Amino acid sequence: MAPVIQARGLSKCYRLGERERYGALRDSIVAAVTAPVRWLNSKSNGESGTGDRTIWALRDVSFEIEQGEIVGIIGRNGSGKSTLLKILSRITEPTIGSAIVRGQVGSLLEVGSGFHPELTGRENVYVNGAILGMKRREIARKFDEIVAFAEVEPFIDTPVKHYSSGMQMRLAFAVAAHLEPTILLVDEVLAVGDVAFQKKCLGKMGDVAREGRTVLFVSHDLTAVQVLCQRAIRLGHGQIQGMGPVAEQIGQYLTDTRAAAPGELDRPVQLFDDLELLKFGFSPNPVQSGHPATFDIELRAPRTLRFDEVAPLIEDTLGRRVAVIDFRLPSGLHEVRPDKTLRLRATFPSIPLIEGEYRIGLFVRSGDLYSLKWDIITLDVSPKPDVEIVPYRTDIRGLVALEFSVTSPAADTVHSSRV
């Protein structure tokens, strides 16, 4: 039998200005107002743009997936996982290459995007079901099952705005989980609800595959990938770096991310055009959790450049964003000149991260030019030496070490004030 998904040389190129660059840092109002200006600029500049004007989010990706397989897609942020799923679900088109998809595709890319707060749970189930490709009769038939799965029966005729976020997510996932496409694309939906509900979701996806349907599963949760999938595709920088049994691929992925970046910049890094990164790093490194540190960055260029944004990005080894060191100024812009390098220092009274390795990347933007580099250096955070209790394991402790003191507010003062 022919494979249900056959991808051949899928590539996706984003031209600068075609994708909202780095949404979170960018003021979309400014973008809207300057659109005609940028349009004129791009016309007058013609094709003389620099190499950084395009990004290949996906490059020459080929693979085949058989019916009934559950395949995990792993890779860091920006490795092209989501772009791949978006192409397969036809939300966006490949620039080059093609894919043959046999069967009906249902995608679970961030469930609940179709929910409207004013509508009741019942109404939203119908609308969302239809958006995901279900027929009205099909939704009606599965309605009770969906509501029971989401555990929201008493509130089904209440507007969704009165739901807790957990309830909303559960309902959204429940709708999506009752889709019956032959191919299911899942992107990071298991970050939903409590542990019990997550287990239920994993179970549901296992059922889906046992029924002979195919699942493509993207997640940062490597444990979930390992439990659920037989095979994994490992993406990096938009290319396939490995494909095969899931345990093997996850192992390779972890090895790769560990070996990625040095602690300090050993040589200048070229950003866009002639802009160079001379210095980039924490001091001290390694730093102790909860101890002070400074972060230095130095930029040089043979011409004058003004920066709208200079933002080092801190991520954990799985590529989850931990923090952004936002160097934007409330007024004015940073500047480099031929005779003056730009030196910036951020001073942290204490580093509130738990022990472990962190990757530091950098986003720099000057007008239409920008550069986004991952994994430039590694920050090592060592554990607090002076703890009085044994800390929890790192994998259950989150990423942030909050500083706090513990007291027992005197109970009798509360009582007396109440009398």
Next chain:
Amino acid sequence: MIEPARRWVPIRFGELWEYRELLYFFVWRELKIRYKQTALGVAWAIIQPLFTMLIFSVIFGRLAKLPSDGLPYPVFAYCALLPWQLFAFALTEASNSLVANRSLLTKVYFPRLLMPLAAVSVGLADFAVSLVILLAMIAYYGITPGLVILTIPLWTLLTVVTALGVGLWLSALNVRYRDIRYTLPFLTQVWMFATPIAYASSIIPPAWRPYYALNPMVGVVEAFRWALVGGAAAPGVTVAVSVGAVVVLLVTGLFYFRRTESTFADVI
């Protein structure tokens, strides 16, 4: 089969038909939301054209004494305001439809044409309500419409298709250039004065009328007046020119929309 788009993309009517239930749900959702979020709900469908009609009657009818082809000015104005409000609403909603639903657009696949289609359809609910008011007004003024009143659905369709044709262009452009949103109120205002709503098209020199009718709303408004309150001859040439203009708008709009559709999720 997923491939990069070619230069000319066919419109997949079959697919649109397959997704007809989703269209229904989009319209249903919009109506629900509108009537849930507004205190006056369906009353807005009456208040808006009624008040505009009153203002027009006072300013243009009484004070400026614009000719109304022998009809009572309120009826004259309302006949035109009816399709106009449908058009203006449908156009605005359609143009903003893609941007307003960007979170859906970037996460789920469905034929994007459904969004402007649903947006223009929503206006029909208000239209139906205000049509009833108009019929009451006609009765009040003792006008007996002829059998031609049965052509109303046809002209309503023409109104909606006009809005859709322009809306397809503007919604697709709006994805890339948000300026569209800011020019829309201005555009509809100018357009309104370019349409014989407050005045009769008889004040336009006859030689100019065929060109004047290139504004499709001229044909629509003329046809509405003719169908509802009679008047002299059927506005044949005007309507024919307007229909021609609409067809051009719609076909080019469809193709432009389809051609840019594949990049919506990347650009929006």
